[in-house]
Amino acid sequence: MPAAPDFPPAPDAIKPVRALISLSDKAGLEDAARTLAGLGVELVSTGGTKAAIAGFGLPVKDVADLTGFPEMMDGRVKTLHPVVHGGLLGVRNAPAHAAAMTEHSIGAIDIVWIDLYPFEKTVEDGGGFEAAIENIDIGGPAMIRSGSKNHGHVAVAVDGESIGLIVAALKADGATTLVLRKQLAARAFARTAAYDAAVSGWFAAQLNDAAPARKSIAGSLAQTLRYGENPHQTGAFYRTGEKRPGVAYAEQVQGKELGYNNIADADAAYELVAEFEAPACVIVKHANPCGVAVGATLSEAYARALECDAVSAFGGVIAVNRPLNGDDARAITGIFTEVVIAPGADEEAKAVFAAKKNLRLLITNGLPDPHGAGEVFRSVAGGFLVQSRDRSLIKPSDLKIVTRRQPTPTEIQDMLFAFTVAKHVKSNAIVYAKDGQTAGIGAGQMNRRDSARIAAIRAKEAGEAKGLAHSLAEGSACASEAFFPFADGLLEAVAAGATAVIQPGGSIRDEEVIAAADERGIAMAFTGTRVFRH
Numbered sequence: 001m002p003a004a005p006d007f008p009p010a011p012d013a014i015k016p017v018r019a020l021i022s023l024s025d026k027a028g029l030e031d032a033a034r035t036l037a038g039l040g041v042e043l044v045s046t047g048g049t050k051a052a053i054a055g056f057g058l059p060v061k062d063v064a065d066l067t068g069f070p071e072m073m074d075g076r077v078k079t080l081h082p083v084v085h086g087g088l089l090g091v092r093n094a095p096a097h098a099a100a101m102t103e104h105s106i107g108a109i110d111i112v113w114i115d116l117y118p119f120e121k122t123v124e125d126g127g128g129f130e131a132a133i134e135n136i137d138i139g140g141p142a143m144i145r146s147g148s149k150n151h152g153h154v155a156v157a158v159d160g161e162s163i164g165l166i167v168a169a170l171k172a173d174g175a176t177t178l179v180l181r182k183q184l185a186a187r188a189f190a191r192t193a194a195y196d197a198a199v200s201g202w203f204a205a206q207l208n209d210a211a212p213a214r215k216s217i218a219g220s221l222a223q224t225l226r227y228g229e230n231p232h233q234t235g236a237f238y239r240t241g242e243k244r245p246g247v248a249y250a251e252q253v254q255g256k257e258l259g260y261n262n263i264a265d266a267d268a269a270y271e272l273v274a275e276f277e278a279p280a281c282v283i284v285k286h287a288n289p290c291g292v293a294v295g296a297t298l299s300e301a302y303a304r305a306l307e308c309d310a311v312s313a314f315g316g317v318i319a320v321n322r323p324l325n326g327d328d329a330r331a332i333t334g335i336f337t338e339v340v341i342a343p344g345a346d347e348e349a350k351a352v353f354a355a356k357k358n359l360r361l362l363i364t365n366g367l368p369d370p371h372g373a374g375e376v377f378r379s380v381a382g383g384f385l386v387q388s389r390d391r392s393l394i395k396p397s398d399l400k401i402v403t404r405r406q407p408t409p410t411e412i413q414d415m416l417f418a419f420t421v422a423k424h425v426k427s428n429a430i431v432y433a434k435d436g437q438t439a440g441i442g443a444g445q446m447n448r449r450d451s452a453r454i455a456a457i458r459a460k461e462a463g464e465a466k467g468l469a470h471s472l473a474e475g476s477a478c479a480s481e482a483f484f485p486f487a488d489g490l491l492e493a494v495a496a497g498a499t500a501v502i503q504p505g506g507s508i509r510d511e512e513v514i515a516a517a518d519e520r521g522i523a524m525a526f527t528g529t530r531v532f533r534h
Helices: 028-038 047-055 063-067 084-089 095-103 119-124 129-134 139-149 160-173 176-207 261-273 297-309 326-332 347-354 409-422 448-465 488-496 510-519
Strands: 017-020 044-045 112-115 156-158 220-225 234-240 251-254 279-287 288-294 316-321 337-344 362-365 375-380 385-390 432-434 438-442 477-480 499-505 523-526
Touching: 017 028, 017 047, 017 084, 017 139, 028 044, 028 047, 028 160, 044 047, 044 063, 063 084, 084 095, 084 139, 112 160, 119 129, 119 326, 129 488, 139 156, 139 176, 156 251, 160 176, 160 409, 220 347, 234 261, 251 347, 261 279, 261 288, 261 326, 261 337, 279 297, 279 337, 288 438, 297 316, 297 326, 297 448, 326 347, 375 432, 409 432, 409 438, 409 477, 409 499, 409 523, 432 448, 432 488, 438 448, 448 477, 448 488, 477 488, 488 510, 510 523
Parallel strands: 017 044, 017 112, 112 156, 316 337, 337 362, 477 499, 499 523
Antiparallel strands: 220 234, 251 362, 279 288, 279 316, 375 385, 432 438, 432 477
């Protein structure tokens, strides 16, 4: 490991003399360039950025004038030169460095503003392999890292906010401070790290390598949170750049700032509601759905979802898969709700929600593809787990009927609906559903029998709340997202009123469970696919 040189302390204030600017996105360039030039800072640039600065009527020097080498190899080589990196890395108050800079006619570069080639946008826009390769910036990250390492003397900007901080400091004091330069360096190293993560992730995908030897996850700060899951924990929300419609890129129309749990619940609700083609509503409380239903309208879907468990729905998160209108908003605001997330909302709906000032309304302008590719991450002590997103889709033709009694077409519809919901319920999960409406949901228990019992309790209470003489689970389909290890869970479902059961199958006691179903005259289907959600 190289020993740290005994450099003199970095000066607090640096009055810049020269700035090197190279941008793909020219937004904000004119104002910043005019300010720097007006303060007597020499501007150095390349290619399109140099042409743009010259077009503003400002003096600008080409990098080639510093290096003595022209841009070459289709622009791949232009700033990779000792005059550039010496100007960035030289410790100006270290005698040996100062002597080397003088000997080799290396002028100091005090500001570097670079935003990197648009690799991420090239990939997002569907650019091919070669286009992506050519948009991997080499010189840009090298200069950013050089300037950031030498932050004792160099201020580095990698985005509009960074250059804005530099310009503000120069306008105020004519110099950058060491504290500011350290902050900018930290931001710059994070940007190059994220850039490299994007490139390495893309390259692994091109090779169909689901488990590369090294994997990086990068995100940009969306917002700091008041706290995490609990008030004594810190929290922050980051965007990864994946343009998947949902809470990360939603517009918050109104309401209090989103909290850690609000964001997690809104994501869970929206991912589930996107599974349905008919107008649908999902109510989530503490990461689990407590009511799910489809209807002819969103208002009807909401009313049916609420019937499943109105007690748990209080203070929950609501997701719908259609734009909201005024009637929908009036129905939803009938009880206290933390968050509503939808693909859209008309002006009347927004006006209704506006009366509930604490309610957060999120508009996404789209629905996530429930069967689209993607990755899911989870941290553990000392590492993280990565898996592909659950893209499973169970169709009627996928079902293997294992009982003597065949399910009716209606029961098949109910089974598929229930199994879709169960895919989004924490395991062990049991869901009773009938006619496109959940009747009872049992989630997160240590054994499947207890989940079946809890779901039955919810269904019985829901029936009572409707003034029915029977449980809402009477005549329902029961879904289990993993196999029944024993017959006890199935027997609880039968006792609750289920007439059909859907489960993955695959237990060593499948024959025992099938026999119990046959003995009680219910239909049962195996999916062959487990949708466990731990």
